[in-house]
Amino acid sequence: MLTGGPSSNGGVNRGRFLTPDVVVVGAGVVGLAIAWRCAARGLRVSVHDPAPGSGASHVAAGMLAPVAEAYFGERELTGLLTESASRWPGFAAELAEATGVDIGYRTEGTLVVGLTADDLTEARRLWAYQLGLGLPVTPLRPSQLREREPALAPRVRGGALAATDHQVDPRRLVAALRIAAELAGAVLVTEPVRRLRDVPAGVTVVAAGCGAAALTGLPVRPVKGQVLRLRTPDGRPPGFRHVVRGYADGEHVYLVPRDSGEVVVGATVEERSDLVVCAGAVLRLLRAAVDLVPELAEYDLVETLAGLRPGTPDNAPILGPLPGRPDVLVATGHHRHGIVLTPVTADLIAGLVTGDGADSLLASFRPDRFTAASGAGPPASGGVASVPAVGSGARTTSEQAMEDDSWN
């Protein structure tokens, strides 16, 4: 089944019956943004996905948090997050202009808080690291914290402001990107792609999230996340405006308030591939949320959901040509960072498609970095050796790295 966009380019009905220049596999935020960018450059684009926007994009909370997500040992990733976050204001404005859709882009910033003295100690250690990188994180006195968010529990011991860590509503983002891509001439094909050799295109872009593993052999694995959606009983906006990220008795939790009254509470990070919602996870998320912002106990619980993030051995995305297949570009492995990384990913991949040459930003994220014998050295480049399967030796370092990140 083909869903054609309007023929916006010179009245020519492109894409419906012609072989596309670019086939994008996957209509999550990353795939749709790439399709938009490529179509806007005049390419014939089709996007294949049996259920557009139903993957990780549907579950994501939508934090744009390069600062709060800057973790030990992930400097290259932090650089890319920061770069992409800096593109978000322009990206959001361009998307709003193209579609008229309100994507819920909000710039109040993020409060990172610690409930107990131990939680605060842990948070401060990370803030010190982030400040060392020159990132804008501002420790606040408890009185300053409460002045900004009176809804925080009196027990909260301290916090910091990450003023440049913003948020967007991923479900609205999917809707807007789909409209933008179709308005630019991209065609959505609601059928799956099972093998790359079935794709009739000059260039294939694999933006299939966890599905990229089966298509490319790259070491992308599912990392399960469970998320809740609450809603104010009266439908009014929540009683707090910042994104709140917290440590609560050792549990990490984030709370993302939306104007609609919705609050997203997330998320577990689990090395599992099922989509089951688990009683213990819901209990821990709710307990941490209510510990930090007590009024959430009175909110409706409207959704419990699990999704699968595309994780990689080094927690960084995989962006660039598939080794040995220069006609296949990969854009996956965005893990917890798919929403914030959408603008830079779309720009970089569209640049590769149109032959602008590889941006230096891509150097650390090329697919061929996993072909190096050891993950300890600098990223390999240009290698076309065979791609290691999931579970190869390269994962040992990744599992180490995951431990800092994993709290479930």
Added chain:
Amino acid sequence: MLTGGPSSNGGVNRGRFLTPDVVVVGAGVVGLAIAWRCAARGLRVSVHDPAPGSGASHVAAGMLAPVAEAYFGERELTGLLTESASRWPGFAAELAEATGVDIGYRTEGTLVVGLTADDLTEARRLWAYQLGLGLPVTPLRPSQLREREPALAPRVRGGALAATDHQVDPRRLVAALRIAAELAGAVLVTEPVRRLRDVPAGVTVVAAGCGAAALTGLPVRPVKGQVLRLRTPDGRPPGFRHVVRGYADGEHVYLVPRDSGEVVVGATVEERSDLVVCAGAVLRLLRAAVDLVPELAEYDLVETLAGLRPGTPDNAPILGPLPGRPDVLVATGHHRHGIVLTPVTADLIAGLVTGDGADSLLASFRPDRFTAASGAGPPASGGVASVPAVGSGARTTSEQAMEDDSWN
């Protein structure tokens, strides 16, 4: 729309086009059981409900617990609960024989436990009252408790066995009763009854739960209950066989295990009439459940649901003729006890319909008891004075009585 049952009585297609002898308003467990009993006695019966089995019956956990539910100040109710529970084995057997449906009737008994020393003190106070009434509750040593249910948390301080408090699956019960009623010749009409005067029948039975208030003017009010359904990850039976009722840091919770792997966790008792699932309620239920049986943290959370129990000023059901309307019989107000009270309710109401004369069991539960000036005296009988509206003075004592029961 009429849904006719098979013509099981002498091949005569009764009920489809003839005026019924009895119209039952409400196809929950109570209405369906009354319809079954009346149809089995040879009466033409129709049951009106736009959504059969979708009310409190759908939310109920299915505990048959006259002992554990024997509360201070509710002696008449306790007597009725005990009487109905004693009819359950025969009722279940008859239903199984009539329909072949497995209704999940289980007789392992109920463990009532206390997590902390304070919880145990509270539980012991109630056990003493129950023992004083001669009810079969057997305090257990902690070692005996763990022998019976090794899945209980090591923190659980003590408990007691209510061996005669059994359980059934209310959703299966609805299905079985519907089949039994239809096999006996009752006709299900999936249309609502908005006014009693619209009903063309010799006798009308109002078994409409909370809906009885609008139809009859009786003081039936909604008492909201929120309930969770968990499920073992592997679909095997849960790791405990008794119903577990507990006090956990002041929270009351019950856990009802089913062979299918389901565990019902309930329930809040709230003076509200909405059907919203609330974050704080889910948090408290999950916390109490996991505190008592830690392995529940690993179970899937498959359903969060709210329902409305039909509550009355004295927490007892309303059974018998509507004052001034001997052709209208009422069977509602079962509050937390609808499932256990189903057999006795069906027998008593069917007896009234067929003119067997009023059973002495009914004396304390007649609708006209609310016409007495004060709730403090013995139940009034035979009065046909005007029925007080919801919110009349009679509720003052009821609200007092509810406090013992309410823990939300």
